[in-house]
Amino acid sequence: MSPSDQVRPKGAGKSSTRQTREAPPPSPGAVRWRAVQPWLSLVARLGLGVMWLYYAVPKLSYSSDALQLAVRQYQILPYSLANTFGTVQPFLELALGLLVLIGLGTRLVAVLSGLLLLVYIGGIISLGVRGIAINCGCGGIASTVAAGHTRYTLDVLRDVGYLIPALWLAFWPRSPLALDRWLLGDAAEPARP
Amino acid sequence: MSQGNRDGKHTARERTAAMQAAQARRERQRRQLITAVVAVVVILAVVGVGVWIKVAQRNSSTAAFVAPTGAVVDPYVNAQTHTNDATSILYGSPDAKVTMTVFEDVRCPFCDIFELGARDVYKKYVDAGEVKVYFHLVKLIDENDNSAGGNATGSRNGGSALACAQNAGLFDEYHDVLYDNQPDETTDPWSSAAALITLAKKVPGLDTPTFESCVNKVTYGGFVDQNWADFNTLKLDGTPTVEINGTALSNTQLFSSSSTAGVTATTTSDGEGANTTAVNAALQAAVTTAYGSSTPTPWASASSSATASATSTASSS
Numbered sequence: 421m422s423p424s425d426q427v428r429p430k431g432a433g434k435s436s437t438r439q440t441r442e443a444p445p446p447s448p449g450a451v452r453w454r455a456v457q458p459w460l461s462l463v464a465r466l467g468l469g470v471m472w473l474y475y476a477v478p479k480l481s482y483s484s485d486a487l488q489l490a491v492r493q494y495q496i497l498p499y500s501l502a503n504t505f506g507t508v509q510p511f512l513e514l515a516l517g518l519l520v521l522i523g524l525g526t527r528l529v530a531v532l533s534g535l536l537l538l539v540y541i542g543g544i545i546s547l548g549v550r551g552i553a554i555n556c557g558c559g560g561i562a563s564t565v566a567a568g569h570t571r572y573t574l575d576v577l578r579d580v581g582y583l584i585p586a587l588w589l590a591f592w593p594r595s596p597l598a599l600d601r602w603l604l605g606d607a608a609e610p611a612r613p
Numbered sequence: 614m615s616q617g618n619r620d621g622k623h624t625a626r627e628r629t630a631a632m633q634a635a636q637a638r639r640e641r642q643r644r645q646l647i648t649a650v651v652a653v654v655v656i657l658a659v660v661g662v663g664v665w666i667k668v669a670q671r672n673s674s675t676a677a678f679v680a681p682t683g684a685v686v687d688p689y690v691n692a693q694t695h696t697n698d699a700t701s702i703l704y705g706s707p708d709a710k711v712t713m714t715v716f717e718d719v720r721c722p723f724c725d726i727f728e729l730g731a732r733d734v735y736k737k738y739v740d741a742g743e744v745k746v747y748f749h750l751v752k753l754i755d756e757n758d759n760s761a762g763g764n765a766t767g768s769r770n771g772g773s774a775l776a777c778a779q780n781a782g783l784f785d786e787y788h789d790v791l792y793d794n795q796p797d798e799t800t801d802p803w804s805s806a807a808a809l810i811t812l813a814k815k816v817p818g819l820d821t822p823t824f825e826s827c828v829n830k831v832t833y834g835g836f837v838d839q840n841w842a843d844f845n846t847l848k849l850d851g852t853p854t855v856e857i858n859g860t861a862l863s864n865t866q867l868f869s870s871s872s873t874a875g876v877t878a879t880t881t882s883d884g885e886g887a888n889t890t891a892v893n894a895a896l897q898a899a900v901t902t903a904y905g906s907s908t909p910t911p912w913a914s915a916s917s918s919a920t921a922s923a924t925s926t927a928s929s930s
Contacts, residue, residue, distance in 0.1 A: 510663070514663070528653070
């Protein structure tokens with residue numbers, strides 16, 4: 421059972437395997453969903469893609485030293501791992517942003533985006549819990565700030581907000597203007613009336 | 614037309630349809646796998662090329678630098694960098710047996726908190742000739758400040774100006790003035806040489822044409838760059854990093870959330886102060902180990918509380 425079968429709305433499922441004259445027409449709600457969902461997914465793709473590029477592009481010009489320091493300041497990963505993550509992170513974000521914008525491997529990219537956001541959320545929460553004051557929330561480039569000048573709650577809420585389009589696309593990746601549609605062809609959407 | 618016949622036709626039709634559906638599903642899964650593989654390949658390619666470029670950039674960015682008069686090799690840093698470069702500014706007698714290594718950024722607020730709170734402590738030991746300080750000036754805030762399009766220069770210019778003051782033999786005095794007048798972290802007035810020269814007028818004899826030319830040309834910018842490179846080679850967490858005989862003080866030793874002793878008006882708003890008691894205890898312990906118990910206590914007021922902790926810290930180091 422492929423995931424895209426599961427996401428097909430109820431009511432449309434039966435008509436695909438049994439195209440008989442006496443099959444009941446899909447309910448008006450299902451028809452409306454079928455028409456609207458791809459466009460909502462397109463909006464989610466644009467939102468998630470622009471979000472990643474917005475945070476990744478400024479980081480590309482930073483020296484790898486600054487990027488590595490930014491991750492080290494979270495004091496979670498050991499030095500070498502923190503430095504590796506710091507160097508890789510902007511390009512990972514860039515790749516995820518580009519892929520979701522062109523709609524290639526949308527579901528996979530959405531799941532990876534969600535996981536990366538969860539890592540960020542966990543990192544910020546752990547900063548708050550351990551009382552480490554750094555100026556996160558300016559797009560991954562962090563510097564120490566005076567205690568009391570942090571805004572971790574806002575940062576967490578913002579990242580949770582970014583999770584919404586990622587989750588949406590993990591469940592409903594189908595959308596127009598996507599390379600997926602071209603690669604997968606009609607086989608991806610057998611139930612279209 | 615019997616009921617059974619109709620059922621038979623139905624089953625045949627359904628079986629064909631089911632086979633077609635299964636066929637379509639397999640084809641769909643195959644294409645989905647291909648799509649996912651292509652996506653993963655794209656991710657790996659972007660990351661790989663990007664990291665390769667960054668590493669290449671980093672390897673090409675190490676350049677020669679000029680050091681100010683009296684700059685020395687910090688043995689504790691050189692043990693890891695192996696450059697044999699005179700990257701630190703020595704404050705105190707070269708004969709002092711205890712060394713304190715400080716990585717600092719003139720724009721960094723926590724450096725200000727440490728300096729304003731603890732300078733009266735370490736200067737007593739320096740004045741007694743028992744402790745010498747290796748100052749390393751870095752540009753951490755510049756590197757993390759994206760307000761000027763990632764081109765903030767206050768840390769680098771300020772560090773260079775301090776090295777200019779070192780040439781004039783007035784490093785300590787100008788060091789005090791800069792920290793007494795440190796701007797808010799989110800602003801970068803020291804990117805302007807004029808602001809640094811104005812502050813130099815507070816130090817008698819510092820504001821000479823030679824000094825002004827040195828500040829204007831950012832003569833020792835490369836000196837700060839080299840220290841920043843060393844900071845990253847040493848994989849330090851942040852500024853200030855304070856090491857006594859090569860052992861770093863913890864954040865708890867450096868800062869206290871309750872103690873505001875020695876902290877001036879610019880830092881008390883954050884409710885944070887330097888932990889002068891712990892800094893004194895650590896220095897006292899190192900001095901006691903180096904000079905023996907017969908050494909006169911340089912800071913009498915702290916001696917009673919420090920002696921007990923001095924013995925315990927000394928055994929661990």
